[in-house]
Amino acid sequence: MHFDYSEEQQLLADSVRRFLGKGYDFEARKKIVASAEGWSPETWATLAEMGVTGLPLPADAGGFGGGAVDLMGVMEAFGDALVVEPYLATILAARLIARAGSDAQREALLPSVVDGKLRLAFAHTERGARYNLAQVQTAAKPAGGGWELQGEKAVVLGAPIAEKLVVSARTAKGVSLFVVDRGAVAINAYRTLDQMRAGDVTLKSVKVGGDALLGPDGGALPLIEESMDFGAALVCAEAVGAMKFACDTTLEYLKTRKQFGVPIGTFQALQHRVVDMYIAQEQARSMACLATSRADSAASDRERRMAISAAKIKIADSCRLISQESVQLHGGMGMTEELKVSHTFRRLTMIAQQFGDADHHLARFAALDGEGP
Amino acid sequence: MDLSYSQEELAFRDEVRGWLNANLPQDLRDKVANYEELTREDLLRWHRILAKQGWVAPAWPKEWGGTGWNVVQRYLFEEELGYVGSPPLIPFGLSMCGPVLLRFGTEAQKKRFLPRIYNGDDFWCQGYSEPGSGSDLASLKTKAVREGNEYVVNGQKIWTTLGHYADWIFCLVRTDSNMSKKQEGISFLLIDMKTPGITVRPLMLMDGGNEVNETFFENVRVPAENLVYEENKGWTVAKYLLGHERMNTGRIGGSKRELAKLKEFAARQPGDDGRPLLADPRFRDKLTRVEVELMALEITNLRFLDQMRRSGQPPGADVSMLKIKGTEIQQALTELAMQAVGPLAQPFAPVAANTPFDEFTAGLAPRYCNYRKTTIYAGSNEIQRNIISKMTLGL
């Protein structure tokens, strides 16, 4: 047993952190967020150069074949800097292509992802489905050798800035995956609370060829669930980076902000509060280690599911405690857009609800626990 | 012991409820229901409707337009205002500056300002906090120097709520820096926002809204007749006002309304298993806990009122618990509402104002963010706890 990153993992995490520290500080991020595109192609290109976009993709596609643990340090750095580029969206969709795609699909798409030339999004969630992954009403019907897709997807992260979408749809045989050009769908684009680009996607009689089907016709649910668990593990790691920033900056504020002639950190009522934040952060880090370790290398699906659910419950709780307390202990300043901590608050708030909120994972964990080993 | 309202009190409540339902304009009602930003005109329109009915300042003495209602009736009225979902009555004139003038103002000041506050002719804001003086208000530094018949004011206020709408600001300023105690040497000044030298700069909050500002004073000349009470005795005025400010922070009517709305919403919203979220025991239990907290707060509030009605005295330090519990409940409700919509809580409405997703849903996450303010402003909940610890528990 050991909890250290390998030398390679550490090196990559360090260089990503260094790059973000220089080119993606809070002021730089503000400009990126305020730009019409809402993300930075230059940043994306640099991440690709550093090998980050290729990290979790297979070697035969030019990637590095990395797993969730290899991504942990990178995601932490992203959480610290509040990166808004569509990394998670692209990686989730690319992994689906890597795992389910034909040789032709993999060759056509993955090398461009590795090179940073292709951004993807995974369009799965639908209005009313909540966190139930099986709730897919978007339909795919055979049409002239290809397929015709009809339906709506909600809050698709990265959709407005992706070139292609991986879309889940129900055929006669069950839930299946399709690769669809962004240009073929209608997107209501907006920003999310945490300043990422997202959109509601409408597929209105969208015709795609037979080669758009990703993996078998029907039976895609287990793959989707595995993929969402992988995404959950990544946001757990990202959350740890964001939490660390929130805790550090709050601690710093307590040491420097003076009221009643003394630093407010001298008030014991506040000291215990930051201690609890610190404990929550450490507990979250432990669970992020568990999540990334089990996301793609668990002994069984059940083991993976339980680990991810346990981690997501704990991370959601810590996100909530740390985000709320960091704002509260900053007083009025914590409420303003001017301080980064309020943006970290927003990201942590969203992570708590992404890939299933605490209640969803409590239910999943309890059900699996009840089944016995 | 009898926890029920009397027949007369219930009749009074029904009358108020009926009138509010008949007189609250639909467009204002909709704006409040959708958590939309209210304009100066929206706020004043509702203020003036109530003023015309004679109900805008129930607690004031009758000669100045008060209703003569007792404390229970006033409480019922406020609860109904919250419950019906009316625009808020901005407290700065009606429940802060007004009561201060009634208690400390000269006849001339009362005649000049009170009718205009009552009728909604002047919009007021509050200039207490400064960048270096929040919880430790008495350390404030904004200076006012007497020159002949004027005070010359220099300094900065921060967090001035709706300062960008305001015609007037009441300020705490330092008129003497050589006093041994920092609470001494502070004065209470009324300042016309149109006076040269005042700059209002918006401070954006994390929900993207502009409700607070920084207010800068550079050689602002204020007629000495705008001093309230005695020079260097402003802290006495402020303390009186802080007591007033904390009386209405339970916000029970508003929370009842949000709770009812959330229940109704959760009954329509499917949970993970496709059944209504309200039937999900995990969600339901959380909702029930908030509901029970609210019941306890309501009864606690009524106990305070009963005491007040009998003793004629405000309840003192213990009102802090109404602020603590009331704000915790308000925050819990916004959090549950955000959780109720699950993944759909992510879109951020202010930035995407013209995208056609459901307006109500889109407002929930920003509202959750915005409501974090409630445990910070009007005396942070930590300071409220300090008050109970010191004043009630003697620690």
Ligand SMILES: Cc1cc2nc3c(=O)[nH]c(=O)nc-3n(C[C@H](O)[C@H](O)[C@H](O)COP(=O)(O)OP(=O)(O)OC[C@H]3O[C@@H](n4cnc5c(N)ncnc54)[C@H](O)[C@@H]3O)c2cc1C
């Ligand atoms: C949305 C909003 C609207 C506002 N509107 C107005 C307005 O219209 N006019 C106006 O004058 N002011 C207004 N305020 C200011 C408000 O009153 C102050 O924010 C509040 O008093 C806290 O001061 P601060 O922000 O400087 O925080 P600080 O006093 O710096 O406090 C920082 C943290 O330390 C804690 N703390 C401080 N002292 C102690 C202690 N002794 N023991 C334990 N904990 C302590 C606080 O609770 C807080 O968590 C508003 C604030 C907000 C957020």
